[in-house]
Amino acid sequence: MPSSSGTSRRLPGDADIWVFVVGDMLIFSAYFAAYLFTGRMGSRELFLRSEQHLSQTSGLCNTLILLTSSLFIALCVHAARLGNLRLASRFLELGGACGVGFLLVKVFEWHSKLASGLTISTNAFFMHYYVMTGVHVAHILIGLTFLMVVRRELGGAQAPRMELVEAGGIYWHMVDFLWFMIFSLLYLMR
Amino acid sequence: MSSALEAHPGAASASEAVPTVKNRKLDQWICWWSLPIFYNLFGLIFVYLGKLMPPPRPGLTTDEIVAFIQKNAASMQAAWVLLTLSLGFASLSSGLIIVQMKRMTTSPVLAYAYMAALAVAALPGCLLCTTMFSLAAFRPDRDREIIALLYDLGLLSFVGSLGCFVTQYMVFAIAIFLDKRGIFPKWLGYMSIWGAVTELVATPIWIFRSGPYAWNGLISFWLGTLIFVVWEFCLIVSLFRAIKQQPLDEPGNHA
Numbered sequence: 025m026p027s028s029s030g031t032s033r034r035l036p037g038d039a040d041i042w043v044f045v046v047g048d049m050l051i052f053s054a055y056f057a058a059y060l061f062t063g064r065m066g067s068r069e070l071f072l073r074s075e076q077h078l079s080q081t082s083g084l085c086n087t088l089i090l091l092t093s094s095l096f097i098a099l100c101v102h103a104a105r106l107g108n109l110r111l112a113s114r115f116l117e118l119g120g121a122c123g124v125g126f127l128l129v130k131v132f133e134w135h136s137k138l139a140s141g142l143t144i145s146t147n148a149f150f151m152h153y154y155v156m157t158g159v160h161v162a163h164i165l166i167g168l169t170f171l172m173v174v175r176r177e178l179g180g181a182q183a184p185r186m187e188l189v190e191a192g193g194i195y196w197h198m199v200d201f202l203w204f205m206i207f208s209l210l211y212l213m214r
Numbered sequence: 215m216s217s218a219l220e221a222h223p224g225a226a227s228a229s230e231a232v233p234t235v236k237n238r239k240l241d242q243w244i245c246w247w248s249l250p251i252f253y254n255l256f257g258l259i260f261v262y263l264g265k266l267m268p269p270p271r272p273g274l275t276t277d278e279i280v281a282f283i284q285k286n287a288a289s290m291q292a293a294w295v296l297l298t299l300s301l302g303f304a305s306l307s308s309g310l311i312i313v314q315m316k317r318m319t320t321s322p323v324l325a326y327a328y329m330a331a332l333a334v335a336a337l338p339g340c341l342l343c344t345t346m347f348s349l350a351a352f353r354p355d356r357d358r359e360i361i362a363l364l365y366d367l368g369l370l371s372f373v374g375s376l377g378c379f380v381t382q383y384m385v386f387a388i389a390i391f392l393d394k395r396g397i398f399p400k401w402l403g404y405m406s407i408w409g410a411v412t413e414l415v416a417t418p419i420w421i422f423r424s425g426p427y428a429w430n431g432l433i434s435f436w437l438g439t440l441i442f443v444v445w446e447f448c449l450i451v452s453l454f455r456a457i458k459q460q461p462l463d464e465p466g467n468h469a
Contacts, residue, residue: 044404051412054433058426145421155418155427162414166384166407173391188391191400 074149093122264293287351294348318393335378343372376416383410
């Protein structure tokens with residue numbers, strides 16, 4: 025590729041983050057597979073009955089929150105590419121704030137489940153529910169940490185390492201995508 | 215002979231300087247070579263002697279637990295002796311990682327946090343589990359319920375403590391991402407996040423006695439363990455590269 029490097033379409037981020045995303049998806053596939061094949065297929069009645077207890081409202085609410093935050097992060101990366109680091113930082117903070125909002129809704133949702141006596145040891149469905157949403161919350165927390173690393177990069181004295189900023193964005197979109205999977209499998213699938 | 219020396223006036227001083235320069239990283243190399251030996255010994259202790267890997271089932275009856283302990287008593291005690299003598303070698307691995315982390319452009323607080331997090335995790339994750347098994351083996355004619363308790367405690371601390379390693383993985387990943395010198399490759403940071411999220415899922419073992427989230431479960435135990443083994447291998451290779459690329463005259467690189 026002698027001359028096309030300036031104009032060719034480049035993959036955002038670097039190869040490392042994409043390998044990570046593929047690997048993390050595979051790890052999550054293990055949870056999904058365990059849910060579908062060791063749980064749902066064996067005791068369909070129980071799972072259908074238990075799914076009724078999940079609140080589609082709070083699930084949808086969190087979906088919208090994460091979609092909004094993904095939009096802010098995309099705007100952040102775009103602004104950083106154009107060199108407007110102050111604007112990029114603002115968008116990043118808004119995206120992170122949405123992430124915190126997601127956590128608050130999740131805590132509220134867990135609390136209402138626990139208050140009505142539905143715990144991780146209630147039945148197989150709630151085991152999968154708490155483990156999957158719990159691991160996803162861990163991903164949100166790691167994502168917020170990643171966003172803080174990016175925030176430091178944008179506010180630094182030197183020019184930011186764009187591949188790191190893009191990697192943070194890719195990570196956040198992945199967390200968003202994983203939530204769609206959980207939302208469809210646990211809350212919507214009937 | 216003497217004429218050859220006289221022909222190169224700088225030779226004498228150079229030959230004085232060369233041995234110290236050559237040995238500058240010798241201490242790090244000695245520590246590095248202990249790692250493959252230590253981790254193989256680790257495998258021998260936990261897999262072959264200690265009977266902790268693969269973990270026996272959580273659903274055993276009291277009779278089966280007592281039989282399991284009685285049958286393997288001698289090798290469990292051997293595992294404890296070997297582990298007591300060799301667990302200190304884990305600190306060499308941490309020492310090397312700390313030396314390399316302190317070369318990063320980040321605050322050394324992350325290096326110290328890494329060290330402390332591993333020290334916390336080593337106690338339940340390595341020492342406590344083998345201690346419980348060899349304690350059960352010490353008096354095999356003890357009350358059977360107590361033997362069953364020690365069995366549970368051993369395995370719950372062995373697999374349940376995987377969560378203690380989450381901090382270490384995360385501190386390491388954050389340091390790698392913040393570092394601008396590229397001491398460790400970025401992908402090792404991402405692998406550390408895999409490690410953190412898979413070992414986190416070992417926490418439900420305190421609740422379930424069967425299925426994917428039990429202490430011998432495919433997800434709780436095997437997924438995290440698989441990623442740990444691959445991660446450890448990649449860490450040792452990355453350490454090799456980091457030491458190799460460290461300039462000899464770098465400040466702080468003491469002979």
